[in-house]
Amino acid sequence: MKSERARLDQILRLPTSSQHTLGDLVHEELSAAIVDGRLAAGERVNDKGIAEALGISRTPVREALQRLTLAGLVEVSASRYTRVTEVTDEMAASTLEFAVLQAGNALQLAVSRMDDRGLAGAVALLDRMIEASELDETDTLVQATREFVIYIIGQARNADLLRVLRNENAVIERNLRYSARSFDLGTPAVRRGPYRRIRMALSARDADTAEHWFRVQCRLLGAAGMGVAAVAAAA
Template sequence: MSTAASFAPVDPTGAILGDEVYERLGDAILDGRLAPGERLRDVELATWLGVSRTPVREALQRLERIGLVEVAANRYTRVSSPSDAVRDDTHEFAALFLGNAVSLAVPRCSDEALADAVAIVDDIVEASRADDHGEIMAASARLFVLIVNATENVAFQRVMQEGDVAIRRNLGGWHPSIECPIERTTEYVAFREAVATRDGALAEATLRRIHGLR
């Protein structure tokens, strides 16, 4: 159960207020300060965050649209609990979205961005060798953000900006599609080579195999 002490007041002179409240509430859902099933009251949240009810209501509407909050009119607004089907659908979406982003970003990104991407894939390769699922996921999340930004495509970036928190929440407890660490690492090494040589089509195809998609 969350308390007022769980939230620092929002700085009204910083980012756009509605975006800041959205990020704060999303982060609280991700780290468990706002737990699945917890009732969300706009007056209470506004008091904790030191803002009016309007940006809180706007943030809750955005969180509802991406599935992190569920609303029953005149009954409740609460944090949702992702089902297995939602988790599976999110994994499929994230893998396909990242694959599309890779195919765009790898041929066109700067040398610096490419080097950063390869370095992150190296981290994924090492985590796969160690069969460290948590670190594979953490490094993959870093790669996701970098690659989407490197697409230089505003539509991709906006989808990522709005959906990032839902993707991260729904993929909690993720496990690799390829269970064998040797086979999985071989595929990640192939993915690294495709990224390093700017072969976007091959990188996308390899990523799909890694995630069990054809």
């Protein structure tokens, strides 16, 4: 028990100052710890140990654990355990499908709402993706994809879309990181056609065609780029 307390002391931290409530801060920290693996899948957690490690009362910890349970990051078996949930292949696939749909919706809205300057910015970011794809630079392509989707979600200017993504933030990112471990980005030749069509549709302000080919490309890139970007944009 002593070693477990020491480990929690090392991996959990709360900011020294914030405008958020203590319950929100605990929720954010535990969510982040689950997403980045500090709290591993299957690991048991309890309000007493976490509260002691953070130097706070158990009440905000209980509130945070309840929210994490509702989000699907934590599961509770009455009088037995509270633990971090395991990610299954089915969960990861479902989350990727959801993220692709939301990003496509954002692009549909963004194309119709961007002014000329906004459109030029979107095309410039897409060109970075195309360049990285042609050079087959995976890390650069992933980063460029994230930047593009973050930009598009902002240009969609839809408060409800941002709210949904923000509320599902941690579980989306955790599940997509799981699927990214075995995801194949494909080859430059496979990616080339969809990118070209997205660019043409963007330039023509053809929202339906841009959305269609973006969804195709998202499925090629998968969690390695698109899904995690949606989380970052909503944070």
